[in-house]
Amino acid sequence: MCAAANSVLPVRRASEGFTNPGRLYGGVSIPGHAPGARTHGAPHSHDPEMDLAWQELMAITELQEFAVPNDSPYETIQYHTMELPASLGGYGLSQAQPHTVPNPCGGETNPAAAYEGSYSEVLPACQRQATQPAGLLYGHPGPQLNPRFLNPPLMNTLEHTSLMGVGGDGLIGKDNSGLSQGSGRHAQVTGHPPHTMDDLESDSGLSLGSSPPLASPEDAMNGVPAYSRTEVGLIYSDGEMESISEQGRKSNLRYSMEYRPEYRQHPAHNYSGSHSCYFPASQPCQMQPHFLPSMSMKHQQCLPSALNDLHRNGSASRGSISQAFYVKPRSNTPPVSLSRDERRAHALKIPFPLEKIINLPVDDFNELLTQYTLTDTQLALVRDIRRRGKNKVAAQNCRKRKLENIVYLEGELGQLQAQRDHLARERMEFQRNLAIVKHRLTDLYREIFSQLRDENGHPYCTDEYSLQQTPDGNVYLVPRSDTVDGE
DNA sequence: TCGAAGTGTCATGTG
DNA sequence: GCCACATGACACTTC
Structure with missing residues (x-):
C-alpha cells in the first residue's frame, strides 16, 4: 500500500480554503499542506484500526475501478464458441490481465492481483494446459495443425488408437x-x-x-x-x-x-x-x-x-x-x-x-x-495396377491421417472446453469476491465520511464528496462534480 | 428407400 | 520430365 495514503490523506475541498488545515476530526488528520487550499486531510490514522481501514480502503480503491463488465475479456474469451482455432486465438494470450489500473505508487497494478492466489493458479494452469494447443492455436498454428506435424507422442498415441480401434489390423510394423x-x-x-x-x-x-x-x-x-x-x-x-x-x-x-x-x-x-x-x-x-x-x-x-x-x-x-x-x-x-x-x-x-x-x-x-x-496390354495393365495400387495405399493413409487429426482435435477441444469451464468458475468466484469487496468499500466510505467534518463541523456527505487520489499518492476529498485541480 | 460410412479410383498438386 | 505421395472429388457398395 502506498505510504502517502497510509500516512497522509489530504482531503481537498475545491474552491474552499482550509480553515483548519490540521484539524483532526475523529482521529483523522486533515493536513493542510496546501495552504489556501481547503485540504481536508484524509483521515490520518492515529487509530491503528482506522489505519488498517485506510489501508484496506486504498487497496479497495484500486478494485473499485475494476468493475468487471460483462463484455470483459474474460467474457469474450471464455465464452467464445469453441470454434477451432480462430475463436481461441486469444484464449491463452489475453487471459492474463484483462484490466490494468494505475497504481497509486506508480506503475500499473493488475487488479486481479488481489486474486493472485486464484489467478496465478488459473492462468499458468491454463497456459500449461494450453501448451499443446498453444502452439497449435496461438503461436504456430501451421505446423501444429498440420497433420503431418502432430507431435510424435500424440501421433504414437493416435497411431496406437487408430491401430487398435480403427484398424486393428496390425498396421504396426507395416510400412x-x-x-x-x-x-x-x-x-x-x-x-x-x-x-x-x-x-x-x-x-x-x-x-x-x-x-x-x-x-x-x-x-x-x-x-x-x-x-x-x-x-x-x-x-x-x-x-x-x-x-x-x-x-x-x-x-x-x-x-x-x-x-x-x-x-x-x-x-x-x-x-x-x-x-x-x-x-x-x-x-x-x-x-x-x-x-x-x-x-x-x-x-x-x-x-x-x-x-x-x-x-x-x-x-x-x-x-x-x-x-x-x-x-x-x-x-x-x-x-x-x-x-x-x-x-x-x-x-x-x-x-x-x-x-x-x-x-x-x-x-x-x-x-x-x-x-x-x-505385351503392350500386359505392360499397360501392370502400370495401371501399380498406379492404382499406390494410390489406393495413399488414399488409405490419407484417410487414416484425417481420422487421427479428427481424434486429436476432438481431444484438444475437450481440453479447451475444460479450461473454459474452469475459468468460468474462477470468474464467478472472482465476481463474488469483488461484490464482497465493493460492499465493504462502501461501508468503509461511509465510516470514513462519518468521521470527517468540514470547517463548520458538518459531516461530509458521500453524495457530494468522494475520495480521489493524485499521482503522488495523496488522497483528497473532492466534490463529486469537481476536479482534482485547485489543490 | 435414404443416408452415412467405407473404399477405390481419378485428377491434380507438390516436393 | 519422372516419380512418389497427398488429397479433393466422385462413384460405388454396404449397412
Whole structure:
C-alpha cells in the first residue's frame, strides 16, 4: 500500500480554503499542506484500526475501478464458441490481465492481483494446459495443425488408437507402402461380388490384399466354372466371373466375416499383396489356416510353403518368379473373389504378383519388367495396377491421417472446453469476491465520511464528496462534480 | 428407400 | 520430365 495514503490523506475541498488545515476530526488528520487550499486531510490514522481501514480502503480503491463488465475479456474469451482455432486465438494470450489500473505508487497494478492466489493458479494452469494447443492455436498454428506435424507422442498415441480401434489390423510394423486393409472391402468383395460385368469393372472391384482371395471349401469341392477367358483383350469382358462369383458368394460370406480378425492380425499379412498373387481362388493354398477355421488340414498344409515361396521369392530369379507367384490354376479356375486388377492380371497371365507391381521401387519394378516379355496390354495393365495400387495405399493413409487429426482435435477441444469451464468458475468466484469487496468499500466510505467534518463541523456527505487520489499518492476529498485541480 | 460410412479410383498438386 | 505421395472429388457398395 502506498505510504502517502497510509500516512497522509489530504482531503481537498475545491474552491474552499482550509480553515483548519490540521484539524483532526475523529482521529483523522486533515493536513493542510496546501495552504489556501481547503485540504481536508484524509483521515490520518492515529487509530491503528482506522489505519488498517485506510489501508484496506486504498487497496479497495484500486478494485473499485475494476468493475468487471460483462463484455470483459474474460467474457469474450471464455465464452467464445469453441470454434477451432480462430475463436481461441486469444484464449491463452489475453487471459492474463484483462484490466490494468494505475497504481497509486506508480506503475500499473493488475487488479486481479488481489486474486493472485486464484489467478496465478488459473492462468499458468491454463497456459500449461494450453501448451499443446498453444502452439497449435496461438503461436504456430501451421505446423501444429498440420497433420503431418502432430507431435510424435500424440501421433504414437493416435497411431496406437487408430491401430487398435480403427484398424486393428496390425498396421504396426507395416510400412506405409503396405496395403492397409479396408475393412469394408472384405465383405464387399468376398461376400458380394459384382453382379454384372460393369460391376466387375467398377472402381470398387480392386482390393489389393484387402480382400484376401477367398475360396470356400465349397468352391473347391464344387469346382467353380473354369476361368477360361484369359485371352488378351478379353479381360474386361469376362462375364463368367459373374456366375463364378455368385457361386462362391454365399459360402464365402461366412468366411469373410469369420476370418477377418485372425486374418488381419496375422503377421504374414503385413503385405496384403502377399495374398494377392495369382493363386487361383479355388486353390486352398492361397488361404492361411487362420482364416479357414473349418478348412481341412490337408488344405492347410500347403499354405506355409506357398507363403514361404512368396517371401522367399521377393528377389527370386526370373524363372522362379513366375513359378513362385503365378501358380497356374490346376483346373484353370479363376479366382472367385479377386479384385478387378487381380482378375485382370490373372487373365493376362501377368507373371508376377501385385505385391511386387505395387511395392517395388521404380528401378526394381522396371528391372522386373525387363525380365519378362510383356505385351503392350500386359505392360499397360501392370502400370495401371501399380498406379492404382499406390494410390489406393495413399488414399488409405490419407484417410487414416484425417481420422487421427479428427481424434486429436476432438481431444484438444475437450481440453479447451475444460479450461473454459474452469475459468468460468474462477470468474464467478472472482465476481463474488469483488461484490464482497465493493460492499465493504462502501461501508468503509461511509465510516470514513462519518468521521470527517468540514470547517463548520458538518459531516461530509458521500453524495457530494468522494475520495480521489493524485499521482503522488495523496488522497483528497473532492466534490463529486469537481476536479482534482485547485489543490 | 435414404443416408452415412467405407473404399477405390481419378485428377491434380507438390516436393 | 519422372516419380512418389497427398488429397479433393466422385462413384460405388454396404449397412
